[in-house]
Amino acid sequence: MFSFLRPLIFSLDPEVAHDLAIKSLKTNLIPENFFYVKNEEMLHLELFNKKFRNPVGLAAGFDKSAEVYNSLFKFGFGFVEVGTVTPRAQFGNPKPRVFRLEKDQALINRLGFNNHGADVVSKRISENIPEGILGVNIGPNKETSDKGDDFEICLSKLHHNADYLTINISSPNTEGLRDFHNKNSLSDLLTRINKIKKNNKIDKPILIKLSPDINSSEISNVCEITNKYSIDGLIISNSTDRHRDDLLDTNKNEKGGLSGKPLFDLSNKLIKNFYKELKGKVPIIGVGGVDTGQSAFEKISLGASVVQLYTGMIYRGPTIAKEIKNQLISILGKNRIKNIREAIGINA
Numbered sequence: 001m002f003s004f005l006r007p008l009i010f011s012l013d014p015e016v017a018h019d020l021a022i023k024s025l026k027t028n029l030i031p032e033n034f035f036y037v038k039n040e041e042m043l044h045l046e047l048f049n050k051k052f053r054n055p056v057g058l059a060a061g062f063d064k065s066a067e068v069y070n071s072l073f074k075f076g077f078g079f080v081e082v083g084t085v086t087p088r089a090q091f092g093n094p095k096p097r098v099f100r101l102e103k104d105q106a107l108i109n110r111l112g113f114n115n116h117g118a119d120v121v122s123k124r125i126s127e128n129i130p131e132g133i134l135g136v137n138i139g140p141n142k143e144t145s146d147k148g149d150d151f152e153i154c155l156s157k158l159h160h161n162a163d164y165l166t167i168n169i170s171s172p173n174t175e176g177l178r179d180f181h182n183k184n185s186l187s188d189l190l191t192r193i194n195k196i197k198k199n200n201k202i203d204k205p206i207l208i209k210l211s212p213d214i215n216s217s218e219i220s221n222v223c224e225i226t227n228k229y230s231i232d233g234l235i236i237s238n239s240t241d242r243h244r245d246d247l248l249d250t251n252k253n254e255k256g257g258l259s260g261k262p263l264f265d266l267s268n269k270l271i272k273n274f275y276k277e278l279k280g281k282v283p284i285i286g287v288g289g290v291d292t293g294q295s296a297f298e299k300i301s302l303g304a305s306v307v308q309l310y311t312g313m314i315y316r317g318p319t320i321a322k323e324i325k326n327q328l329i330s331i332l333g334k335n336r337i338k339n340i341r342e343a344i345g346i347n348a
């Protein structure tokens, strides 16, 4: 069905197609358990003291303002991350700002955190109880000079609504945000976050979402700080603003973050490095170029506890979570692995 519709969808501007998808998902007409698969219990696992139905999540950026997460759970995703949410609503960068690179099975986006703002998102989630595990990804407004303030505001306003919160320090489209990969800046930010957590008695898991464009000394620093501040998990990784040389599509020189297939190996390398350096003690959510059971399994075997995807759904359609789950179950069967938990880090 999707392969039939795809040329029509791809004839539209990517952001127009996305807005149409959000509109149609708002009807929430998908039948319950439509995307459930046989033997899904092989994919059940526990993480952050929560029971995950399966390890295939939808990454941040698709449901930026928490409008359709309950429809997305029905697509069969084990968890959904909404956001990035900023304290105040913002439009983001001028359009056009999302580009398909069909020849590379990739996207480039420079959206710049367009979203409805923390108050609207918080109210929306409070009024529409999530029917699955919901992560809320937070970040600063473009105009804010002290970005730490914005993380504090979002944390205070949104922690009630989330099963976990993601501190997004890795979007390439917000100037200066990636500077938080620097040891001192990250320490300062996490000192403030931990203070807010303590003062507001926030006990939700806090994760940090990392850039794929970091070097080995930054990896060591982030690991040291992850341990020092008892960070609950890492999301590896966001899109890259480099790695354009091997791309084939004419859109390759658009400014912004590159996601999809070209990010796959890059994020895998990082997952493996972090898993080893953290000795498997800090859960990793693996993201970047996942579009099949094999690619999800590869990330898990290198140390990811669960995975997320975005670009894969654009190219393969809404049945992608179901397909990946079926393929993962068959891979587990072939390797005589009873539950996906046992595969975490086996090839790291």
Ligand SMILES: Cc1cc2nc3c(=O)[nH]c(=O)nc-3n(C[C@H](O)[C@H](O)[C@H](O)COP(=O)(O)O)c2cc1C
Residues within 6 Å of the ligand: 059, 060, 061, 062, 064, 083, 084, 098, 107, 109, 111, 113, 137, 168, 171, 209, 237, 238, 239, 259, 260, 261, 263, 287, 288, 289, 290, 308, 309, 310, 311, 312
């Ligand atoms: C159009 C688009 C918008 C995105 N917006 C966000 C965002 O707001 N916050 C965020 O943390 N990541 C965002 N991402 C990054 C994804 O969450 C993910 O980390 C990245 O795309 C790599 O995964 P993929 O290769 O499966 O797409 C966005 C990605 C795309 C393609």
